[in-house]
Amino acid sequence: MNRLLYIHLLLATLCLLGCESTQEEILRTENLYSADSIVNTQVGQQSVTLSEEQCDNYTIILTGLHGQITLSCEEGKLFLPELIANIAGSYQLLYFDDHRLIEQQELRIKAGKPEGEILTYVGPKTTSFDGTPGTMLTTIITDSLNNMVDDDIALRYRLLGKKGRFDRTEIVDHNYFTKKIFPPYNNDKVLVGLAGPNLYSLELPLEGSSGCAKSAELTLPLLYPLADGRQTFDIEVQNGIDSEGYKVEDGSLITLYLYNSKSSYKAKYTSVFVNGGAKFTVENPPRADIIDLDLYACEQLIASKRDVVFNTAAIEVPHIWLSATELQIGPVLNTLNQVLPNGSPIDLSLVGCEQATLPFIELYDGIARIDLNEIYTSCDYSELVFAINNQSTIIKKPKSNE
Amino acid sequence: MSRRLAWVFAIAFLIISIMLFSRIIGYYNSGADGSNLLQTQLLDELDYYPEITWQDNYLFNQYQSVALDLEGRLVEAFFWLNRSFELSKPMKLQDYFDKDQYQKITSLLDYQVGEFEKTHTSFDLVLKHVSLDKSVAVVECINSKTLERITLFPEHPHLFYNTETFTLIMVVIDGKWKVKNWIAEQKTPVTWSKRSGSLSKKLASLEQSRGINYYPAKHPWSLFWDSINVKTLRKDFKLIDSLGFNTIRIFLSEEHFEKGSDLQNLNAFRLLLDIAQETGLQVVPTLFDFPKGFDLKHYTNQLYQLRNIVNIGKSHPALLAWSVKNEPDLDFELHGQEIILQWLKVMIKSIRDLDDRHPITIGWSDRQYLPLLADHIDYFSFHLYKDFSHWEADIESIRSKYNKLIVLEEFGFSTRDGFSNILSKSEKGQYNEINSIITNCQNNNVPFFLWTLHDFEDIPTGIFPNRPWILAKQKHFGLVRTDGSLKKSAELLLVENKKDD
Structure with a gap:
């Protein structure tokens, strides 16, 4: 049985059996959508074919981004007013039996053939789009009625610059606008123009997206x-x-x-x-x-x-024995009276104790402390040499009573 | 004397007429569109807060200020477009659409049939292109949620809940972004989602509910959210607990949670849930108390407050369930049953989209409406102040048909009934009535919520008809007198609860 008729009869039967008005109300607010029922047509076509049953039995309302209008339908032909027929897009057809919504259907009006001037906009340059550096050029192609076109179009890009001519035709999946990213041209100024069947564009200056900082x-x-x-x-x-x-x-x-x-x-x-x-x-x-x-x-x-x-090394490297074994070096300043940066290394050596393993010493806030206790117990040195920035300082081992 | 008076009136009339005439002449000479008078008023009432999201992409990050400009213009463009079709006349369209689009839209306005209302409740935007001079942008709007009400026959409005996908070319004309071109790509009906999360735990808790409807003694109804007091809440909730109740039902008034007045009250709502949790009580908030209306123009503000409230409540341990609306059947007469049902369906779906873990109900004033939207709610709720006969049988018949929990969301007895105390129920009488209903509820496995904890000294105007005998009755449904002392019914409940312990 035809689905529309089935729904119609079902509703009628339900009510004959005594459906409560409240339940009927609920039913009416549900979307009775038929996902597979899409009516396709082209811009400019002022009628579409429906089943005679759809046409004869129901009031048909069209809704879309633009409000709602009633459509007339006769002998299986649904008539679209010229204005609607000329606006591409997705609409809904609502079928009413008196006040009851019977079905919803999608009406798709496809834009006409691309024609006329291609609107071309040059995007921000020296930026990266989807990870690709370059200048983005966006084109919007419309049919003769100013409907945006969603078609695969063979677009010819023509670039004319100092480095010669670039002329390439590409099939673009339009999706209402086309985005093309041009590679860097080292600030070379080129003219870009687009063309296609029945399409033309103005030539626009395109400054190569060099990524060059000024x-x-x-x-x-x-x-x-x-x-x-x-x-x-x-x-x-x-x-x-x-x-x-x-x-x-x-x-x-x-x-x-x-x-x-x-x-x-x-x-x-x-x-x-x-x-x-x-x-x-x-x-x-x-x-x-x-x-x-x-x-x-x-x-x-x-x-x-x-x-x-x-500046060269520090002009003065002060030091002081904190105890018989502990030496403090610094604060070490350079010629501009600045404290040497943290981590500045100090080369340390002990005269007479060359085999000893010496600790790695760095300045912190211009100061370093060395505990020689372990070193000189295993090895007796006479002098201690430390160097910062190649500037050496030699000091004698302190006497035990110092 | 009367002649002199007639002269005075004549002169006054002449002066007023001249002033009015000169103002009208002056207005039209200024070149302004006459319809702007109306549009200015409409702008003032532009109460439109769709949910807007931008997809994070390179262009959006780089050109956020452009995106925000576009967003503002685009949202307003759709507001005025929808408003134009609703009123069947162009409303500010020239400000938002270029010449070609404006002409197309205005021509279509002439074809409109029936009544039409539409609102876009959300926009999920993608910035696809910005031109070098920031004067052209391509914006795609993916699955914008729209509500569309078509009324071909009075009394029979149809609501369509769809998602729309469309692409817009926006250009700067006269210093403003305008829609140069657009195309509707897809329109798909939204499915009224069925619940996927498990409710068994919460419904089991609901089955065990011994609840009470709550307002503090001194700040009932519209005074509540302006006067939240932690001490009072703690004291009252402890008393509720000691009286043997384990759940409270509260009311979130639209006035206090709508855009612009919400932040403090959202914090108060969270605080109330915290205190309830401390006391071991569970909470059933009733949303949208005293709503501004049910026209589509109110929906975005209502959905805005819904998002805020549900996002706080859904993760709070004290939340038991959501009651969408108090006694919506009482709005049937004024607004139309279908309009109310459509509103309820959208709000229920929106709660469920945000919170799949708490049951949802509608608190019908009259139990005859319980089957309405039965497929949309998780449990039934009704109120019982009249028609006491056979209520148990009525709900049993509903339960057997739908196999859903039924809750008595409100019942109560005033100790001041009618013109004088002579006709009033005694406090003992109140207890007997309450006890009888509770016993019946327990025998029929119906969880219940008593109206209410306190007697009220004052009831804000506009809640009940301003008749002294009605107000007197409404003030004395409480278990606690206005001086804070317990009525007989409370004392007996207290004793019973101690016995149960």
Whole structure:
């Protein structure tokens, strides 16, 4: 039996058997949806075919994003007003028998053939989309009635720039708009145009998404490490932005050069931008010097620091015996009166006791303490030598009564 | 004298007419759309709080401020679109849709038939594209929940609960985001979900319920949530416990939990549950007491408060069950039975979507309505203040048909009945009546909730008809007098409870 008729008869039978008005009310509020019953049509078609039973027996209401209207239906043809017939999308057909809802059906009006101007929008550049760096170009293709099209379309991309011509046709799964990401072009300006069957676009300037920063800020630590050629310090790069003011794409390469005016010292470091910033871990120069720093992206200078002073070792390394076996070194200051950084190593040696295993000693807050108790019980030394930043200090073993 | 008075009236009428006329002329000369007068009023009542989520993607993270601008415009666009179709006239549409879309919508307005109400209760948005100059954006809205009421014949409204998926092209025109193009991709009916979580534990607790409806003595009904007092709650809950009750039923008024007035009261609700737990009592909150209405325009605010309340209650050990609405059958006459049932169905589904672990009921005032929405609730509740004959047989017939627990959610007897004390029940009489119902409940396996703990000195206006004899009766249903002393019925319950211990 036809399902519609079945439902209809069932409802009637239920009520003949004395269905309570309250239960009837409930039934009416339920969605009686037929998932498999979709009516498909094309934009511009002002009628669709239904069964004669659907057509003749029920009042048919159409609902969608836009309100509700009654449709007329005759001899199995459901007539759509021109306005509805021209708007693509998903609608619902509601079948009423008097006030009772009998069935719901989906009506899909598919957009017409792509036609006319392709709307093209250039997205933010030097950013990463779904992990792919590049400039995003979005195109919206409509039919002649301004309905967005959801079709596989052969789109021809044409790029014209300094490096020549790029002309490629791609089948795109449109899904109402197409997104294409163009690779970096090192800030090369190109013109992009799109075309397809019955489709054209204006040519838009597309600036290559190079990931090239135009500017950035360099920050050095407040306390410079000493110029010993061994320790490292961090130089931070922040606010890396491109020529359009956008944050530089993650992974873009940058290079830091350190050099002195006599060209006797040169160092080069590379890093990448992450979230508009980067960090260089730099070895300090081997000797006191005045250093310049230059930061480059895409072979363009984007930031620099001049006359950064690196000082040699501490000018004075004070020490004091806390007891006959315990020696305190420091506080150790550099020539700028700065406390040497934590972790600065102290080389220790004992004259006359060269075979002894000596502890590893570092400065903390500019100070280090050495307990020589165990060492000199196994070995008798005459002098103790300690060196910080290659500057040695020799002290004699204290007398037992000191 | 009367002639002079006539002159005064004539002059006053003339002055007022001139003022009114000049204002109207001035208004239209300003170039404003005449319909704006109405729109301004409507904007004031724009009580629209859909649930909005953005899918986390690169563009959203990078362009959050753009996304928020779009969100505001898009939500308002749909509000005014729905309102336009409801009123069959364009309402602020030019502000939100570009020329082509505006023309299409306004042309469609002419075709409208019957009454139409629609609201989008949620938007799950995906930012698909933002142009370089931030003037074009593509937004996809996935499975936005919508409620659509179509009334072709008065008395027969149909509610459709759907999800809609659509894509929007938004462009900046005259400094504002507007919908340039859109397409409805899919519309799917929401299934009225069946419960998947287990309720056996909670229903077993409900079966053992000896409950009481609770308001504090000095702050009943609308005064309750403004005057929560920890000391009072502790004292009252201890008394409830000592009287042998193990469950309380409370009322969450819409006025106190709607958007804008909710935070303090949500904390108070949590506090009440904490104190109940301390005392060993379980709680059945009744939601939406004195709702603003049942039109679709109220739904988003009501769903907003529902989310807040249920999210607090669902994980609290003191929560026993949810009662969606107190005596909704009393709203049938004013709002229409179908409208109320549709509202209840949506609210029940929304509670269940949030909390699958607590049973849900509707507290019908009249037991004849118990079968309504039987498939949607987890247990039946009814109130008993009249038609005492055969109530046990009535509920037995329902139980045999639906095989669900039935709870007597309210019953009680006033010690001040009618015009004077002469006609009133004695306190002993109150006890006898209460005891009789309790005995019947126990014999018929019906858990019960007595109305109520306290007598009230004052009842806020608007709760009951303002007749002295009605108010007098309503004030004296309590087990505790207004001076705090126990009535005979409370004393006897206390003694019985001690015996049981």
